[in-house]
Amino acid sequence: MEKAITISTLARREREKLQRRSDILEAAEELFDEKGFESATIEEIARRTELSKGTIYLYFKSKDELLLAVCIKGIAGFREELEEAARRKRGLESKIKAVYLSYIEFFLEVPHVFRVLHDTFTERLRRNLSQDAINLINWTIIEAVRFGSAFVQQGIDSGLFRRDVDPYAFSVAAWQLATALLDLAILSDPGVIDRDSLEKMFSKSIEILVDGLKCGAPPEEKSSGQKASGRSGTRS
Amino acid sequence: MEKAITISTLARREREKLQRRSDILEAAEELFDEKGFESATIEEIARRTELSKGTIYLYFKSKDELLLAVCIKGIAGFREELEEAARRKRGLESKIKAVYLSYIEFFLEVPHVFRVLHDTFTERLRRNLSQDAINLINWTIIEAVRFGSAFVQQGIDSGLFRRDVDPYAFSVAAWQLATALLDLAILSDPGVIDRDSLEKMFSKSIEILVDGLKCGAPPEEKSSGQKASGRSGTRS
Amino acid sequence: MEKAITISTLARREREKLQRRSDILEAAEELFDEKGFESATIEEIARRTELSKGTIYLYFKSKDELLLAVCIKGIAGFREELEEAARRKRGLESKIKAVYLSYIEFFLEVPHVFRVLHDTFTERLRRNLSQDAINLINWTIIEAVRFGSAFVQQGIDSGLFRRDVDPYAFSVAAWQLATALLDLAILSDPGVIDRDSLEKMFSKSIEILVDGLKCGAPPEEKSSGQKASGRSGTRS
Amino acid sequence: MEKAITISTLARREREKLQRRSDILEAAEELFDEKGFESATIEEIARRTELSKGTIYLYFKSKDELLLAVCIKGIAGFREELEEAARRKRGLESKIKAVYLSYIEFFLEVPHVFRVLHDTFTERLRRNLSQDAINLINWTIIEAVRFGSAFVQQGIDSGLFRRDVDPYAFSVAAWQLATALLDLAILSDPGVIDRDSLEKMFSKSIEILVDGLKCGAPPEEKSSGQKASGRSGTRS
DNA sequence: CATGAATGAGACTTCATTCAT
DNA sequence: TATGAATGAAGTCTCATTCAT
Numbered sequence A, B, C, D: 001m002e003k004a005i006t007i008s009t010l011a012r013r014e015r016e017k018l019q020r021r022s023d024i025l026e027a028a029e030e031l032f033d034e035k036g037f038e039s040a041t042i043e044e045i046a047r048r049t050e051l052s053k054g055t056i057y058l059y060f061k062s063k064d065e066l067l068l069a070v071c072i073k074g075i076a077g078f079r080e081e082l083e084e085a086a087r088r089k090r091g092l093e094s095k096i097k098a099v100y101l102s103y104i105e106f107f108l109e110v111p112h113v114f115r116v117l118h119d120t121f122t123e124r125l126r127r128n129l130s131q132d133a134i135n136l137i138n139w140t141i142i143e144a145v146r147f148g149s150a151f152v153q154q155g156i157d158s159g160l161f162r163r164d165v166d167p168y169a170f171s172v173a174a175w176q177l178a179t180a181l182l183d184l185a186i187l188s189d190p191g192v193i194d195r196d197s198l199e200k201m202f203s204k205s206i207e208i209l210v211d212g213l214k215c216g217a218p219p220e221e222k223s224s225g226q227k228a229s230g231r232s233g234t235r236s
Numbered sequence E: 001c002a003t004g005a006a007t008g009a010g011a012c013t014t015c016a017t018t019c020a021t
Numbered sequence F: 001t002a003t004g005a006a007t008g009a010a011g012t013c014t015c016a017t018t019c020a021t
Helices: A002-039 A042-049 A053-059 A063-075 A078-088 A091-110 A111-121 A131-157 A166-188 A195-213 B009-035 B043-047 B051-060 B063-075 B078-088 B092-107 B111-121 B132-157 B167-188 B197-213 C007-035 C044-051 C051-060 C063-075 C078-088 C092-108 C111-121 C131-159 C167-187 C193-213 D001-038 D041-048 D052-058 D063-075 D078-088 D092-108 D109-122 D131-157 D165-189 D195-213
Strands: none
Touching: A002 A042, A002 A053, A002 A111, A002 D092, A002 D165, A042 A053, A042 D092, A053 C007, A063 A078, A063 A131, A063 D195, A078 A091, A078 A111, A078 A131, A091 A111, A091 A131, A091 A166, A091 A195, A091 C111, A111 A131, A111 A166, A111 C051, A131 A166, A131 D041, A166 A195, A166 B167, A195 B167, A195 B197, B009 B043, B009 B051, B009 B063, B043 B051, B043 C193, B063 B132, B063 C111, B078 B092, B078 B132, B078 D052, B092 B111, B092 B132, B092 B197, B092 D092, B111 B132, B111 B167, B132 C078, B167 B197, C007 C044, C007 C063, C007 C111, C051 C167, C063 C078, C063 C131, C078 C092, C078 C131, C092 C111, C092 C131, C092 C167, C092 C193, C111 C131, C111 C167, C111 D063, C131 C167, C131 D195, C167 C193, C167 D165, C167 D195, C193 D195, D001 D195, D041 D052, D063 D092, D063 D109, D063 D131, D078 D092, D078 D131, D092 D109, D092 D131, D109 D131, D109 D165, D131 D165
16 A cells, blocks of 8 residues: 555655756746846745745755756757758758757747856856866857858858858857847847847848858859868867 | 145046046956956955955945946947948948948957946846946947948948848847857857957958848849838837 | 554564664764764764664654763663673772773773763763753763772772872873873874874873872871862762 | 054054954854854854954954964964973973973963864864864874973983883873863863862872882883884884 | 945855654 | 655855945
8 A cells, every 4th residue: 555655656756856856947047047147046046936945955956056957958959959950951051041040949948048058158157167067068059060060061062152161160150140149039128129020030140141151152262262171070 | 735735736636536447447347257247346356456445435336336337438439439430431331341340349459348248238237237327338239230220221222232131130130240259259269269260250251241131132022121111210 | 454463573663663773873973973963964874874864853852862862872881891890800909900991991892982972071062962961971970980989099098009199089080091092092093193002001001000009109198198088988 | 644643553453453363263262162163153253252243254264264273373382381391390200290281281271272172183173174284283282292202211211210111102191191181170060070189180190100100110121112112203 | 535344134055853745 | 654855044154335544
């Protein structure tokens, strides 16, 4: 009898624990986003989750660990998403656009996490994470950038794109542009830009970039190729 | 004895006061950038300026006020700089590129200030400023974006640029791209991108954008113009 | 189903309970010794006994109660040990030495308990015990000291020992010396003293004390007897 | 004028700071002694010194640092005291007794410090100090023990003392006995021993030890000398 | 004006203890 | 009985701000 109770009880408890952890994580995401990591308080997270301060520490060893958990949750599945987007499309141009847009969509769904991750990547909060954690975040993003740059390289090789562009640098720029638009979208203070325009900007921006990549090609090129070569290959 | 204080003494004192204020501001810029506003301490600013903590409060009423002063200093002269850049060039395309690059150059010279301003604009630190201060910052930047969009509008009107682009949105995107590149340049973690590539990215990025603006134009357009119209005009 | 619980089951349960209590006690001894009472945590005791935190409270009402139990366990059988040691020997000198050494041996076997008891007696942790508990500990030790002093008194009365010694005070000193050596033995930082020397010190120390008690006797004594008289008799 | 004020002001401020530091130290001594390091709170130290919590941290970086300061203050001048005591006396026996008694007197004047030091040395609190600090304390005490053992060695060499005693071990025992008596004296719970008897015990105890050292000498010695030799010499 | 000692609110974190299961 | 999640009081430490000199 006790066993019967136990098994289902354990399962429920386990689920509750997971739920609670998830609740805390969500509250932390929001608060870190709203106030920034430093200004956010465990007290407030406890209040929002309707738990006690001590309970938070049952699920996360420290405030820093909580930040780390938010970040890790943020990048989980990120790379797969990009790859899936590329896989679904035929054609270099389509793939590039799809990757670009899927990056935006991915983070648009977890705007708080995006902000926290962005802050962390922007070194502001870097101090609070272990080197391993920082490496994980950096690595994930840089690899994603490289993933995109491979397509650009293919476009150049096949003569579709202008040769005077560094594929990696282009990829970085595209990533930064997407990031910037995300920032804008999430702030989305209507005083600056409205939602409607944003949506258009998402697709238009990559369209313009890719168009620039294509048609701006100089008729002749002598010395511009070397700087791009190998870029999307090995980098430390 | 006190009466011996001459006009020149007063002048010197005045100069010293100004200098001191400027020193504090500079130290604050750096520290806010390095550690973020919350983690920066008045103690450290005092140490760096070789003044006492109390003295800081003689020049700035509070830590928040100090942040405001850093921001205001940051945007002072910003608009003039852009206008001067546009004035120096002939031709729409050149003007647009010049404005874009002058934005980058302007903030590249005060990277600390840029970061603080960016953070502040990105709402992270918004809480710490009065509404007036926030409005000032927002306004300055938005006006600059509009200043740029006017040229784009001219390009569209003259048939130089594709019609399916919202000039304001384009301007926002360009601004965000420039901002993102600045971010990148200032972080400039060689693991992500090297200085050399950056410099090229500055000019290349606007080149691609403008190229995209030009050559991507669809042969015929029926319904795309209306959404953009009036954009660069009245907005709250 | 419940009725199926037999006497032997009860006995087993009883044994298990006792065992569990004993396990907890042992873990507490070690931990209180290792980290001191304040720094030891119930959490850690639970971990070491492989029980849950709640279970500890099933066996001991509070952390303080646990300390008390450790102390009581420590002094249980202590007095009997000393008396047995004295009984086994013939001759005053041998009895004194035997009691002294048996004190050392007794606690050498439970070093953790010794340390906890010593700390408690040394008032450091006194606050955490009820007055009754404190009295019990004090009483046990003081009675042991008096037990030893009786032999010294006999030695003085029989002319074997010098008359200018207060038997009670001597006994206290011997006890403290033994205690100090135990402390040393248990710390046994080889940088201070090695094990080998310690063993010798145990026997040598009491030898020297007793030798001093014997041969240092002044040829004549006029005024030394009064201060010692009645000492080993009535004391609160 | 300002200068004149300044100099004397500075001096006074300096004195006040020193006084305040000393006040805090004294309060800490007492409290660490009364409750033990762990149970003592900065709050309470602040209350006793009539300062605010924050002010304590102006004078000591942390609670641990405060403990260290108490310890360092405790051993400052300790060695000199022992040497001075030895210098004042003629004759080996007198010197040994003087050193022994001066050890007791030294710490009897700062009972709180003694307790804290003793606890720290007894490893209970060792965790809280840096290795350097621990080494300093250990070193000071061990050197003092060696200082005493040198006299014992001289006594053995000159035939005054029995040969079957390890001078270093004897010295350790004497130190531990003195320590134990100090412990007793400071507790001085009249239920255990009264002040009066204590005073006598201080001198009597060393008298007995030295007497034992002298007269217990076996008429002939064959194999006991080797273990003692070199002891007071080099030890790590 | 300049100083820097003092303050005290408030942050993070720990842990004895309780209690529903 | 046993569990371990939850609690919240309490402790250490930081830092913006004030104020007497």
